[in-house]
Amino acid sequence: xxLATWNVNSLKVRLPHLTDWLxxxxxxxxxxxxxxxxxxxxxxxxxxxxxxxxxxxGQKTYNGVAILARTGLSDxxxxxxxxADEQKRVIAASVSGVRxxxxxxxxxxxxxxxxxxxxxxxxxxxxxxxAAELARYPxxxxxxxxxxxxxxxxxxxxxxxxxxxxxxxxERAAWRVLLALGLNDTFRLFEQPEKxxxxxxxxxxxxxxxxxxxxxxxxxxxxxxxxxxxxxxxxEPRKLERPSDHAPAFAEFDR
DNA sequence: ATGGCTACGATCCGTAGA
Numbered sequence: 001x002x003l004a005t006w007n008v009n010s011l012k013v014r015l016p017h018l019t020d021w022l023x024x025x026x027x028x029x030x031x032x033x034x035x036x037x038x039x040x041x042x043x044x045x046x047x048x049x050x051x052x053x054x055x056x057x058g059q060k061t062y063n064g065v066a067i068l069a070r071t072g073l074s075d076x077x078x079x080x081x082x083x084a085d086e087q088k089r090v091i092a093a094s095v096s097g098v099r100x101x102x103x104x105x106x107x108x109x110x111x112x113x114x115x116x117x118x119x120x121x122x123x124x125x126x127x128x129x130x131a132a133e134l135a136r137y138p139x140x141x142x143x144x145x146x147x148x149x150x151x152x153x154x155x156x157x158x159x160x161x162x163x164x165x166x167x168x169x170x171e172r173a174a175w176r177v178l179l180a181l182g183l184n185d186t187f188r189l190f191e192q193p194e195k196x197x198x199x200x201x202x203x204x205x206x207x208x209x210x211x212x213x214x215x216x217x218x219x220x221x222x223x224x225x226x227x228x229x230x231x232x233x234x235x236e237p238r239k240l241e242r243p244s245d246h247a248p249a250f251a252e253f254d255r
Numbered sequence: 256a257t258g259g260c261t262a263c264g265a266t267c268c269g270t271a272g273a
Contacts (some may be wrong), residue, residue, distance in 0.1 A: 009272080010262055016270070034272085036262070061263055062271075105273055116273095147273070166273065202260035213273075245261075245273080 001253045005143035005216055006237075007080075007246035009198075010219065014244055015043055017237050019050045019053070027250065028070055029095050031102035031143040035064030042066070046189070053133065057088045064088050065102045066143070069095040083125035090126075094178040098224070099137035101130070103144035108165040116165060120146070123174035131181055139222040142170035145246065147215050148175045150185065152212035156197065165179070166213060183219040186231040198233050199201065199246045207238055218251045227253040 004027040008014040010031065017053045022030070035058045042056050048069060056066035057078040065088060067073065073194075074222070075094045079085060092101040103126065108119035134140055148171045150156040161167045179185070197212025206212065220228060230252040 013262070034262095065256095109271080109273085145273095178262070204259055206260090215273080241262090 001029070001096070001098070001255060002027045002250060003029045003031075003098075003141055003143060003253070004234075004248045004250040005033070005102070005145070005218055005220060007033040007104070007145040007216060007244060009034045009244040009246065010036045011043065011066075012041070013242065016047060017240055017243070019046065021234075021248070022050050022052065022068075025248075025250075029098070029100050029141075031066040031100065031144045031193035032066040032068065033064070033102070033104035034067060037059060037232045040123070051068040055091055055093045057091045059088045062087070063104055065091045065104050067093045067095075067100055067102050067220065069093070072096055079128040080125050082128065083122070084115055085122075089122075090129075094137075097139055098132060099140045101133060101142045101144075101145065102139065105144065105146045107147050108171070111163065111165050112130050118122060120174060122168055123171075123177070127174075127181065128175050130178065132185070133182060134170060134183075134221060138221060138223045140177075140183075141224055141251075142219040143217070143249070144219050145215060146175065148172065149173045149215050150217075153194070154197070156195065156211045156213070161213075166215060178219060182222055184222065186193055186218045186220055186225070186228055187214070187223060187233075187249065189228050190231055191230070198234055198249055200238065202245050216246055216249045218249055224253065227255065229254050
């Protein structure tokens, strides 16, 4: 089983990239973020033609999340219980025995800003939400754009980024709280090459210089970690014309 | 020291992303 997450930065613009990539990579479950479209405009027919069912929670202009699966998408839930939020950032569904949670964590804009406070509150709610999900679903995967680079290894220039949003200590502490629940970063379950990132700034030739951050992650419960056979980031779609600024991350499991 | 792209929606620039 192959599970992937991709912040597409507008599903409307990226749909051709997505369908090409689905045909090539053949993932079983895909979590998407930043759809930037309302549900009425979700390209359900195009994705069905590509062989995927979809559960989605969108809104105009910003945010929006979806889960795609080849078969058997069930028990869809939207948002985090107990955390009222206008912003569509969370959707969950069950697929062939796995509970998949798709998250688009807040950006945070700048340390100390109102949006940064919202980000930290949002992560506190995520911890509570995932603790309950873990209790209910032993085979849990949480995939999405976390907007946190967990370690200096995940940052192209740690000196330049020190203390900035995405790498600040409170954000990294919020990440460690998720790991302390019993979740595992699938990327770090295996030896990985150095300087692997999932996001590169559109500006200043960020991708060409590999000036990136690893902020898109797949966390899994211990039961799923035991089944994990591979993980990585697929840079290929970032090389295309008019790409998303994020590349897909993936994890593979033995059945 | 600043802004550098891209997407979006309402204009012909502002907001947001990261």
